[in-house]
Amino acid sequence: MSGTFLVIDDSRLHHQMYQLIFRRSELAGSTLLHAYNGQEGYDLFRAHPELRLVCLDLNMPVMNGLEFLERRRAEGLHLHIPVVLVTTESTAEDEQRGLEAGAWGYLCKPFQPEQLIALVERASRLSQHVSQP
Amino acid sequence: MSQAEHPFAALLAEYVAECLPLAEDVAERVVALERGWRDGTDTGDLARPLKGTLHTIKGNSAMMGLVGLQTLAHRLEDLWGALLGDQPGRDAGVGLLVRGAGLLADLVRATATAPPADDVAAAFIEEVDAYLAAEAGAREPAREERRSPDRRATDRRQTRAVGEIGADGAVTTIRVESQRLDALLETFGEVMIAQAGLRDAIRQRGRRSGGDPAQLERAMLGLDRTLKRLEQDLMETRLLPISTVFTRFTRLVRDLAHGEGKEVRLEVAGGETRLDKTVIDRLGEPLVHLLTNAVIHGIETPDERTARGKPAEATITLRAVQRSDRVILTVTDDGRGLDPDAILRKARALGHAPAHESPSRAEIFALAFLPGLSTRDTVSHLSGRGVGLDVVASSIRALSGNVAVGSEPGRGTTFSLRLPLTVAVLRALLVEVGTERYAVPLADVAETVRVAPGMLHQVVRQGMMTWRGEVIPVLDGGRLLGGTASGARACCVVLRSAGERHRGLLVDALLGHQEVVVKALDPALGRPPAVAAATILGDGRVACILDSGRVADGWIEPVATLAS
Numbered sequence: 001m002s003g004t005f006l007v008i009d010d011s012r013l014h015h016q017m018y019q020l021i022f023r024r025s026e027l028a029g030s031t032l033l034h035a036y037n038g039q040e041g042y043d044l045f046r047a048h049p050e051l052r053l054v055c056l057d058l059n060m061p062v063m064n065g066l067e068f069l070e071r072r073r074a075e076g077l078h079l080h081i082p083v084v085l086v087t088t089e090s091t092a093e094d095e096q097r098g099l100e101a102g103a104w105g106y107l108c109k110p111f112q113p114e115q116l117i118a119l120v121e122r123a124s125r126l127s128q129h130v131s132q133p
Numbered sequence: 134m135s136q137a138e139h140p141f142a143a144l145l146a147e148y149v150a151e152c153l154p155l156a157e158d159v160a161e162r163v164v165a166l167e168r169g170w171r172d173g174t175d176t177g178d179l180a181r182p183l184k185g186t187l188h189t190i191k192g193n194s195a196m197m198g199l200v201g202l203q204t205l206a207h208r209l210e211d212l213w214g215a216l217l218g219d220q221p222g223r224d225a226g227v228g229l230l231v232r233g234a235g236l237l238a239d240l241v242r243a244t245a246t247a248p249p250a251d252d253v254a255a256a257f258i259e260e261v262d263a264y265l266a267a268e269a270g271a272r273e274p275a276r277e278e279r280r281s282p283d284r285r286a287t288d289r290r291q292t293r294a295v296g297e298i299g300a301d302g303a304v305t306t307i308r309v310e311s312q313r314l315d316a317l318l319e320t321f322g323e324v325m326i327a328q329a330g331l332r333d334a335i336r337q338r339g340r341r342s343g344g345d346p347a348q349l350e351r352a353m354l355g356l357d358r359t360l361k362r363l364e365q366d367l368m369e370t371r372l373l374p375i376s377t378v379f380t381r382f383t384r385l386v387r388d389l390a391h392g393e394g395k396e397v398r399l400e401v402a403g404g405e406t407r408l409d410k411t412v413i414d415r416l417g418e419p420l421v422h423l424l425t426n427a428v429i430h431g432i433e434t435p436d437e438r439t440a441r442g443k444p445a446e447a448t449i450t451l452r453a454v455q456r457s458d459r460v461i462l463t464v465t466d467d468g469r470g471l472d473p474d475a476i477l478r479k480a481r482a483l484g485h486a487p488a489h490e491s492p493s494r495a496e497i498f499a500l501a502f503l504p505g506l507s508t509r510d511t512v513s514h515l516s517g518r519g520v521g522l523d524v525v526a527s528s529i530r531a532l533s534g535n536v537a538v539g540s541e542p543g544r545g546t547t548f549s550l551r552l553p554l555t556v557a558v559l560r561a562l563l564v565e566v567g568t569e570r571y572a573v574p575l576a577d578v579a580e581t582v583r584v585a586p587g588m589l590h591q592v593v594r595q596g597m598m599t600w601r602g603e604v605i606p607v608l609d610g611g612r613l614l615g616g617t618a619s620g621a622r623a624c625c626v627v628l629r630s631a632g633e634r635h636r637g638l639l640v641d642a643l644l645g646h647q648e649v650v651v652k653a654l655d656p657a658l659g660r661p662p663a664v665a666a667a668t669i670l671g672d673g674r675v676a677c678i679l680d681s682g683r684v685a686d687g688w689i690e691p692v693a694t695l696a697s
Contacts (some may be wrong), residue, residue, distance in 0.1 A: 013151045013193055016144050059185060110195035110203075113140050124378035 003052035008041030038063025070103035376404030403453035431468035577681035
């Protein structure tokens, strides 16, 4: 289930948490790319069409999660890469806006490592499905 | 789930490193907001980031499984939302917010040592809930007023807690700018080049006997210089902005002033000045002392101030500036000032009379730092100066710094602390021999052993002990260090030495290990055997730092005198 993943979050703490999760046996051998704001994340996203999944924080400086998604949709960039929006206590309204802007999934803080792994599993089944019709 | 088995338990230090500055920022902002709302000034810029910051702290705490902190941050978000409209009874809510933000910062700081319990803020949260419920329903300002005397008591308790956390809430993680690391790596590269040069020079010498001695000398000098630079660069990575310690004081001063019924504003300048991590860790306590003294004893009540033609609100200024390799910290208040006559009287009574009849004011103020002089019942009611200036002076001296005070009666007082930018520190094991304490560099300690009867033997006037299958010589700490030998020491510190045999040093007690600031011995003392340097401990006592190398390399003759 390994591959390349992108984490976009302005919290160093969260990057370390993702590292801990991606070091686990199910995901061992994965490459993790790190970006600390939406703009940095977008540049990495553009440069890596092979990404298996993106974890995108909602509240960030420079470019927030929704702006990231809206720009990606407008440019039609790498629409095959699933982007998971990560939020603290979002309202149904937020979720709706996120999904409309093209988020593939939602992860609500606090989440357990297993929840993220389950999302990665789902995403990789999806990509197998897409690449081997 | 307990913290130990939490998936992210390993990230606690990173959590504190990220959330503490956020929580301190919130605490500072709400104090400024309280003032701004009271004075009717524009607080938009202060208020804007609050919600987002609280939200981030809540999210991070939740991810870490720190339920108590998560709940507290959440309730503060709610409270903040409720306070945004300018409704009657808001003052009580603002007071609650200031206390809560302080509590949040304290709890985040304490998490570095031990994660708080889930219900740690339960009592406070109950108060917030009660306030929010009252706000939502019929407003009951009378109830809030009835409660206020209790609140003042709580405020004071919290203030005390701040000081305690300030004392041991040491910073354990340092973030280093990547440019500094680059500079370090670059210097390290130069060390490698210098080492290569030295190796060449040595090889040349080996090949043609005689060689060029100057070449070797030059290479050696080059290496020395680069290593010094490397040391300097490394020391610089230990520098932290002094704002890490300043930020907690805004609230301290506010809480103290409230408790005393005074109006005090704390102004802070130079927070970006950088100082060694060790100095910063140990600066909290003396500064808490000075600020507490200023608020409680230095500053007059608003009525008194108005009567003297001063503004009712007093100002305390905390300022840091760097001057070459020193940082000067000043604590200035515009209170009643020191009374030189009272200090002189008290000094004479204690037998610390100055050498000549008419000492200058500066000479008199210097006496205030003597032990016993600045106690509450003697000087304070006369001159407005409280407890423990000698404690402040000794903790600053322990950091190789010094303190001075200047004062204009009726106008105010200024304390100046001169501190070194960096200090040499060492992790050491503190041991007790007789009544003396010694510091043994931790890197030289192989093991500590409790001495059991029959463990020690005497072989040709030399004490011996079997340790891990090796027979090692044992020295009595008392004899070695110039005291008296004793046959009954309880512990043995096994010292390691490069390639050599181990040696045991008998001591009376092990007192634990800590970072000590190394102070060179005055060359006039010569070099006492087995002592490398000295340090000043937290309680102001001097401890010698042992030169383990000289102990282990067999400098010593003194034979352990052992009871059979």
